[in-house]
Amino acid sequence: MKKGQASGAAVLLAIIAGLIIMFIILIPPSEREELLGTGDSPDDSGDGAVSAKVLLRESPGRLDFLDKKEVEHPLPVINVYTKEESKVLAQKNLARVSKKIFSEQISDFPFFIEDLENVDNVLLSFKVDSGSEGNLIVLLNGAEIYNAPAAAGAARPINIPKNALQKNNLIVFTASSPGIAFWKSHQIIVEEIQIVADVTNVQAQQSRNIFLITETEKSNLERIALQFQPNCRAGEVGRLSIQINGQEVYNTVPDCDLQMVPIEFSPSGAHQGENELIFASEKGIYQLSRVMVKSLLREVDYPTYYFDLSLEQYKAVTEGSLQVRLRLDFVDITAQKRGEILFNGHARPFDTDEVSETFDLSADIVQGTNAVKIKPRRTLEIRELKVDLKD
Incomplete structure (x- = not known):
């Protein structure tokens, strides 16, 4: 090179x-x-022996226990209705009016309508005493609603337009002028004065009901539905509206012959704790029976945790020089904790009020991958799950 x-x-x-x-x-x-x-080597000491070590450490947190797929919230029979009835709103025994060319006597008749929206067909009725002369003039809130000769006997009831009414109203009775006959006086006596109307009673138009949803139910809620059986008379009822926590989920006239009306709504509309149901009838009488809110819960898939054992570790455990131990540390220090540990297909139940629980898993270990699952028998909160290889 x-x-x-x-x-x-x-x-x-x-x-x-x-x-x-x-x-x-x-x-x-x-x-x-x-x-x-x-x-x-993490598994070996200086002389070739297998040493103790932590095989697995996890924080499982909250594990919900569900002993059924459905939770039912039955409610009592619900009656919602509006009822129309004829009522006397105001009355006055006597009104004496007169008019001369230079003097006049009038009569006031004030009346109050508390709920104007639910008042219809308002009528003014009265009788005129015999011997009355001239025209009787009636003013409502300053507007003339009647002007006719004061004929003795019961006058035809005066239909008062609803748009002419207010909460506070004033009717004034007065007599017509005698005109050029200045020496004359028109005198009229009016008796048995009444304001009558059809009043819709809405006190039972609405019904408020409460049902409760637990934290576990809310956390695992998959679907939720309301159902009821309506009892009503077709043609005599208006819309039935239903609100859940302020959100309208139904507003129509139900079929009065249906055996059951199902209404499914979004799980996001349901709250943990109190939930408010409001039923309201627009018109007519509804009786709602077999009312129930039904929750469908998703199946809880509890997590599985894995750890590995080498051949040397497996031999050390099976020969009795080391043990595989699992420890659960709970959050709650007083409540009863129930459940089971599933380790490689073998179940170990526990029922304790202690803050921690320890299990010896040595008898069921396998070389290679080992699996641990916790199945609660009541809702648990677990701070830590730890598996140790111990002397």
């Missing part, structure tokens, strides 16, 4: 060696120790 070729090969070897050294320096320490064979 020529001198120039030899020097070039030396340079190339130096560059390769430098890159290898730089690679070894830059890789993580654990991989560098494994590559160079300088690290201590």
